[in-house]
Amino acid sequence: MPRVYIKTFGCQMNEYDSGKMRAQLAPAGFVPTEDMDDADLVIVNTCSIREKPEQKLHSFLGRILPQKKVRPVTVAVAGCVAQMDGGNIFKKYPGVDLVFGPDAVAKVREMVDAARTTRVLDTEFFGADGYPFPSDLDPDASGRVGAFVTIQKGCDNRCTFCIVPSTRGDEVSRPFDQILAEVEGLVGEGVREITLIGQNVNSYGLKIPGAPTFADLLRAVHAVPGVEVIRYTTSHPRDMGDDVVACYAELPKLASHLHLPVQSGSDRVLRRMKRFYTRARYLEVVAKLRAARPDMVLTTDIIVGFPGETNADFAETMSLVEAVRFEGSFSFKFSPRPGTPALRLMDEAVPDGVAQERLEKLQAWQREVQLAAHATLVGQTVRVLVEGPSAHDEGVVCGRTSTFKMVNFPGDPALTGQWIDVRITRGFANTLRGERADAEPAA
């Protein structure tokens, strides 16, 4: 049996695509392996969102390509860097056999077949009507507590910093029935928590007059027997409509956590990023969400050092994060990406030292907010859905609250998939520690 090793960088989309590749390679006899040195086919699914993830491809290929001198192994570069760099990857790394972009995932089997005799390059985009969302289930999803389900591909926004529109093409919504069929299939495999994914989920269906909207989709997924938790990512604050906010009052399985990337707290910077909302509009959405769901926890993405960002702009970002009290954020220094409109602003580039200082200040504040929020949970009992054994500690399992807090507590791996009441004993910046509230405390 040939073995396939897939290394995934980047976002949930990439993780999901890697699962679809595993699913499609399975009928050709490919068995997934965790050991790259033992694989007949190695696929690296790449990310180009910032320069750093892109560098990871370089170091990964530096490890796998030398092996071609001593054993036969097919090496494929997939994902967003493949889409951007196309055939140049063959020039830069002569050992690579196959290069394909995110739109070609549905063709992985034929491409791997063809790569036996010739180099294969596929960076075609499908037209909006013809995009084939692969329907086979990721074999690795079976037995897991949570799984991703894609609801759309691509993105029609043109945020000036972002490379995604050129790597993933225009937005296409996946047919409603296909999404529900995949949710039902996953529930049949034991999955209980569904995360709907897309570049901009709130605009689901809006391009087709009369088609179901994202709120309709949330209600339909909520009605699927066996679904216990619904999450989704990523949302655009501009498109967060009242119909979706209303779902938080209506749908108890919808998790009390939303990742709502704000990017900046300064209206001037938001305008230059072409985000099409203001700080006031963002705060209004947050207030509505909290009114509909009082225990709502918010997390976000922030870019510091966008070209032209002044100290005053950054102060606006700090005051916004202070006002919202996000309980988690991914923050990044602006990274100029090829072909993006922000490149035209580079004569106002923020010096790296300044951006670094802002990033550290923001992250230090973020950490304090998380520690403070988690300290208030100590002594409280929370319900968690157990995901499985802790990766670090023997005899410890981890689970998540509806608010997406990771809780570690002593327990048997057999608890996986169950709801357990846990008394919080300690709060760290990113996780919580606890003990079962339904068990005798340890002597």
Ligand code: 5AD
């Ligand atoms: N530089 C820095 N961060 C970026 N992101 C997207 N593009 C860039 C860039 N050019 C961040 C945004 C986005 C997250 C996925 O990555 O914050 O929400």
Ligand code: SF4
């Ligand atoms: Fe995902 Fe964007 Fe990275 Fe592509 S570039 S893998 S869409 S985060």
